[in-house]
Amino acid sequence: MQNKQIQIEQDTPSHFPGLYVHVPFCRSKCPYCGFYSIASPTLIPRWLNAFKKEISHCKGHFKEFDSLYLGGGTPTMLDIRDLSNLMDQIFNNFDIAQDAEITIEANPCDLNREKAAAIKSLGFNRISLGVQSFEDNELSFLGRRHTARQAERAMKLLRSLGFENIGVDLIYGFQGQSIKGWINTLKRAIEFEPEHLSCYQLSIEKQTPFVRLYKKGLLSPLSEEMQSAFFLTTSKFLEQHGYTHYEISNFAKNNSFFSRHNRKYWHHVPYLGLGPSAHSFQNSTRWWNIKSVKKYCEMLEGGKAPIDGYENLTEEQLRLEKISLGLRTSQGLDLNKIPDSPESNNMLLRLQDSGFLQIINNKIMPTKKGFLVADQLPLYLLSFAEHS
Amino acid sequence: MPEIRNFSIIAHIDHGKSTLADRLIQKTGMVDERMFRDQLLDTMDIERERGITIKSQAITLPFVNADGQEFELNLIDTPGHVDFSYEVSRALASCEGVLLLVDASQGVEAQTLANLYAAMEHDLEIIPVINKIDLPSADIERVKEQIEIDLGLDSDLAVLCSAKKGTGIEDVLEAITELIPPPAGHIDKPLAALIFDAHYDPFRGTVVSCRVSSGKVSQGDTIRLMSTGATYKVEEVGIFRLTREPKDSLSAGQVGYILAGIKTVSDTRIGDTITLDSRPASNPLPGFKEVKPVVFSSVYPVASDEYQSLVDALEKYKLNDAALVYQKDSSAALGMGFRCGFLGLLHLEIVQERLEREFSQSIIMTSPTVQYRFLLTKGKTITIDNPIYYPDPVTIEKAYEPYIRANILTPERYMGAVMDLCTERRGIDSRFNCPTPGRLEIQFDMPLAEVIYDFYDRLKTVTQGYGSFDYDLLDYRENDLVKLDILLNGEKVDALAQIVHRDRARPRAIIACERLKDEIPRHLFKIAIQGAIGGTIIARSTISPFRKDVTAKCYGGDITRKRKLLEKQKKGKKRMKMIGSVTLPQSAFVAVLKSDSK
Ligand SMILES: Nc1nc2c(ncn2[C@@H]2O[C@H](COP(=O)(O)OP(=O)(O)OP(=O)(O)O)[C@@H](O)[C@H]2O)c(=O)[nH]1
Ligand code: SF4
Numbered sequence: 001m002q003n004k005q006i007q008i009e010q011d012t013p014s015h016f017p018g019l020y021v022h023v024p025f026c027r028s029k030c031p032y033c034g035f036y037s038i039a040s041p042t043l044i045p046r047w048l049n050a051f052k053k054e055i056s057h058c059k060g061h062f063k064e065f066d067s068l069y070l071g072g073g074t075p076t077m078l079d080i081r082d083l084s085n086l087m088d089q090i091f092n093n094f095d096i097a098q099d100a101e102i103t104i105e106a107n108p109c110d111l112n113r114e115k116a117a118a119i120k121s122l123g124f125n126r127i128s129l130g131v132q133s134f135e136d137n138e139l140s141f142l143g144r145r146h147t148a149r150q151a152e153r154a155m156k157l158l159r160s161l162g163f164e165n166i167g168v169d170l171i172y173g174f175q176g177q178s179i180k181g182w183i184n185t186l187k188r189a190i191e192f193e194p195e196h197l198s199c200y201q202l203s204i205e206k207q208t209p210f211v212r213l214y215k216k217g218l219l220s221p222l223s224e225e226m227q228s229a230f231f232l233t234t235s236k237f238l239e240q241h242g243y244t245h246y247e248i249s250n251f252a253k254n255n256s257f258f259s260r261h262n263r264k265y266w267h268h269v270p271y272l273g274l275g276p277s278a279h280s281f282q283n284s285t286r287w288w289n290i291k292s293v294k295k296y297c298e299m300l301e302g303g304k305a306p307i308d309g310y311e312n313l314t315e316e317q318l319r320l321e322k323i324s325l326g327l328r329t330s331q332g333l334d335l336n337k338i339p340d341s342p343e344s345n346n347m348l349l350r351l352q353d354s355g356f357l358q359i360i361n362n363k364i365m366p367t368k369k370g371f372l373v374a375d376q377l378p379l380y381l382l383s384f385a386e387h388s
Numbered sequence: 389m390p391e392i393r394n395f396s397i398i399a400h401i402d403h404g405k406s407t408l409a410d411r412l413i414q415k416t417g418m419v420d421e422r423m424f425r426d427q428l429l430d431t432m433d434i435e436r437e438r439g440i441t442i443k444s445q446a447i448t449l450p451f452v453n454a455d456g457q458e459f460e461l462n463l464i465d466t467p468g469h470v471d472f473s474y475e476v477s478r479a480l481a482s483c484e485g486v487l488l489l490v491d492a493s494q495g496v497e498a499q500t501l502a503n504l505y506a507a508m509e510h511d512l513e514i515i516p517v518i519n520k521i522d523l524p525s526a527d528i529e530r531v532k533e534q535i536e537i538d539l540g541l542d543s544d545l546a547v548l549c550s551a552k553k554g555t556g557i558e559d560v561l562e563a564i565t566e567l568i569p570p571p572a573g574h575i576d577k578p579l580a581a582l583i584f585d586a587h588y589d590p591f592r593g594t595v596v597s598c599r600v601s602s603g604k605v606s607q608g609d610t611i612r613l614m615s616t617g618a619t620y621k622v623e624e625v626g627i628f629r630l631t632r633e634p635k636d637s638l639s640a641g642q643v644g645y646i647l648a649g650i651k652t653v654s655d656t657r658i659g660d661t662i663t664l665d666s667r668p669a670s671n672p673l674p675g676f677k678e679v680k681p682v683v684f685s686s687v688y689p690v691a692s693d694e695y696q697s698l699v700d701a702l703e704k705y706k707l708n709d710a711a712l713v714y715q716k717d718s719s720a721a722l723g724m725g726f727r728c729g730f731l732g733l734l735h736l737e738i739v740q741e742r743l744e745r746e747f748s749q750s751i752i753m754t755s756p757t758v759q760y761r762f763l764l765t766k767g768k769t770i771t772i773d774n775p776i777y778y779p780d781p782v783t784i785e786k787a788y789e790p791y792i793r794a795n796i797l798t799p800e801r802y803m804g805a806v807m808d809l810c811t812e813r814r815g816i817d818s819r820f821n822c823p824t825p826g827r828l829e830i831q832f833d834m835p836l837a838e839v840i841y842d843f844y845d846r847l848k849t850v851t852q853g854y855g856s857f858d859y860d861l862l863d864y865r866e867n868d869l870v871k872l873d874i875l876l877n878g879e880k881v882d883a884l885a886q887i888v889h890r891d892r893a894r895p896r897a898i899i900a901c902e903r904l905k906d907e908i909p910r911h912l913f914k915i916a917i918q919g920a921i922g923g924t925i926i927a928r929s930t931i932s933p934f935r936k937d938v939t940a941k942c943y944g945g946d947i948t949r950k951r952k953l954l955e956k957q958k959k960g961k962k963r964m965k966m967i968g969s970v971t972l973p974q975s976a977f978v979a980v981l982k983s984d985s986k
């Protein structure tokens with residue numbers, strides 16, 4: 001009982017804001033990737049200068065951050081000097097908590113001993129390693145520049161340097177992939193006992209080379225049945241090996257390794273996003289930066305904030321987001337977020353009976369089967385209630 | 389005082405009525421050239437989009453002839469499509485004459501005749517006008533012959549014109565002023581004005597269109613509506629230009645409008661007579677013939693709390709479309725609504741669209757049906773226009789359904805395809821005619837029920853667009869009619885039921901199940917669709933549930949995008965109807981009738 005109590009307390013996400021920095025550069029673009037980044041390293045110095053200006057626009061707007069996340073793009077592409085320059089800027093201008101979670105997204109081929117050590121000394125205490133697969137043929141299908149061996153070497157290196165919170169990113173569900181092959185990849189990943197695993201089903205993103213292949217019929221996604229089998233197998237396998245499936249695509253060794261930063265996105269905790277295309281959220285307002293390195297630099301050089309748009313969320317919109325985000329996490333959402341009408345209660349029971357949800361202690365928690373249709377669930381919980 | 393001429397332009401669809409009205413308007417200098425656009429009197433968006441006239445539209449034109457004589461021409465442009473014939477018949481009640489247009493290349497067609505008869509019934513002066521003489525395919529001599537023989541009119545009187553090119557317009561104007569008599573009626577007699585149309589203006593109340601038969605009505609008068617006795621103070625009277633133009637008064641012979649702060653919509657009845665409260669007319673004017681709907685369908689609000697709003701919308705809508713008849717109705721599946729009668733399928737479609745567009749209603753319309761008759765064992769005959777009321781089968785002695793004579797014109801080469809289509813639709817007693825070499829006129833006797841849904845579309849498809857079709861109602865004929873029920877997850881959905889011929893029940897049921905499978909979106913649960921007669925399932929299909937619908941990533945920017953998608957989906961769902969645990973899109977209710985060949 002005592003134990004349970006503690007666990008729930010730890011489960012509650014922190015309410016301190018998070019700081020995100022988007023490094024919009026990659027050595028080359030992977031054909032499936034929908035994130036904003038460009039493969040023009042010559043712009044890095046100009047971007048760094050602009051970034052300094054952006055910081056001066058924003059400092060003071062947020063109080064103490066308890067997470068910092070350097071994402072992209074490929075932050076490890078920056079050389080050690082630029083990286084430490086960047087971190088200095090951040091630490092000199094923002095209040096970062098002593099025990100903050102400080103993450104960097106790393107590409108295996110960027111990590112030599114010197115770079116990895118520098119990363120450690122710059123204060124990063126969490127690494128999110130873009131491994132994607134342990135099969136070289138899959139890596140080349142995905143257009144990744146590293147091999148499986150390189151990824152393994154990077155993991156060993158990070159461990160030897162004393163990193164204690166390593167996350168591994170994987171992609172699965174390509175055409176031609178077998179469940180057995182995928183489980184094999186998972187097995188190789190957990191040999192290194194990473195604290196965190198993100199397993200993303202391959203999705204065809206807009207404006208990527210993959211979507212063009214898809215439209216030409218050269219690429220076809222797996223059938224829904226296969227996708228669902230992959231998903232459930234993944235969840236089962238990792239849970240059997242001690243991981244907690246705490247969000248649709250995320251697993252952690254225990255709840256102290258849940259990604260503190262990412263959880264802010266899912267719980268409407270404020271966050272500040274810097275760099276091109278980054279999103280911020282505070283006091284029911286969400287705003288986002290321009291999705292172009294050039295324009296980002298131009299705007300800042302002209303003394304303007306690089307903001308492209310914003311929205312003020314209505315109560316209704318906040319509620320809708322809370323519900324849809326909540327249903328993506330194992331924590332679920334409070335029952336009182338759902339209208340209390342006979343229709344919606346019926347629907348809740350029906351969804352529970354059909355194995356999509358569980359209702360425990362006034363919380364609605366999605367099951368694994370529920371995770372699989374998480375995009376549909378809010379519609380059922382809301383429109384059915386509002387209908388009759 | 390200018391002399392008054394009241395006339396309508398009538399014709400078969402597309403023979404150029406609205407275009408001729410354009411030329412007359414321009415000739416009389418009524419509209420600034422910059423403001424002009426083709427088919428100026430087709431003011432509704434829906435008319436402009438479809439390129440057809442739906443509402444009769446009146447406009448008063450000033451005109452001075454060659455002798456310097458002044459005229460006030462009250463022109464009414466009417467629709468040509470048979471579904472809007474009620475608009476024509478009401479327009480005729482305010483006229484002394486008509487321009488009967490005939491397309492010089494198409495010649496006399498079904499609605500030319502129907503409209504001619506309507507004009508004759510009103511004892512109107514009829515001026516035949518041959519339009520589109522500019523067309524290379526124009527055959528003036530043949531059309532003159534048809535005017536003489538088919539219409540029984542003096543073809544020497546026919547005016548030749550091209551409304552498009554503007555030739556012959558003076559001749560048309562001359563014929564109007566020369567041949568159409570001025571209105572009779574005394575200004576000194578008590579006021580009698582016939583309401584032939586109306587619409588609702590949210591600021592001013594009901595705007596009544598009327599033709600004054602005798603007497604005079606002025607601003608400030610107290611008028612009385614003769615059917616109800618309700619009285620109102622006249623706020624404004626005037627005539628129709630492109631917009632309303634206030635005048636001091638309207639007197640005998642004039643066509644115009646009256647504004648009297650009539651806020652209670654149901655007070656205004658088309659066909660009612662307006663008189664003065666202080667000096668009432670002794671008898672109301674003869675009103676209009678009752679409309680006889682042929683196609684029936686129910687409308688329901690998508691959200692049941694919008695019922696009252698639908699009630700209001702229908703009342704207001706009805707002011708402007710006297711051909712719609714409706715009465716309260718309710719369905720177990722769809723709740724409270726209205727059973728509506730329409731003059732045809734196009735009429736139905738227009739009503740649906742106008743209710744949605746002009747009155748912002750989200751509605752469900754059930755699949756259209758015809759009126760059936762049943763002779764029951766007790767000797768009683770009942771008429772039903774809604775499958776819900778299909779009688780207990782053991783009590784049915786005989787069942788009857790309405791038949792039509794379908795008239796199809798097609799190039800000869802499509803004869804086989806048209807024959808197949810008609811027999812597939814239970815057509816019998818075919819006859820053939822060859823009006824011109826290469827063209828074939830095919831007649832079939834068919835149940836009306838077989839053509840009310842997508843027959844015309846199918847005909848267009850099998851004749852590659854060359855076939856044309858119209859029909860006359862014949863009589864009721866005996867048939868073996870059964871009710872086909874549709875069940876969703878084992879629950880009967882009354883609004884999806886249809887009455888079909890027993891021999892066709894199975895294929896119809898199979899098609900309906902397939903169609904519903906296409907129309908109903910996937911759910912989280914499996915949906916079983918069944919077709920049944922009595923308790924016997926004769927067709928089934930299944931909609932498999934979602935196995936996976938989830939986006940893998942949801943970080944900073946994904947959240948807004950995701951929410952927007954959800955909002956869109958939610959809005960979409962709001963436009964659907966919940967039945968049990970199944971959400972049905974509007975389209976599902978008519979899809980059950982669609983034929984299988986696409
Ligand atoms: N060549 C030619 N085309 C014409 C003439 N008059 C009308 N049209 C065309 O015929 C088509 C139908 O014209 P409308 O004036 O809309 O016909 P309508 O009789 O008002 O049609 P409904 O109101 O739908 O019954 C349009 O494309 C016109 O441009 C004409 O004198 N010559
Ligand atoms: S997947 Fe990573 S490395 Fe590849 S293009 Fe996207 S951000 Fe760059």
Ligand SMILES: [Mg+2]
Pocket residue numbers: 405406407430440441465466467468
């Ligand atoms: Mg017209």
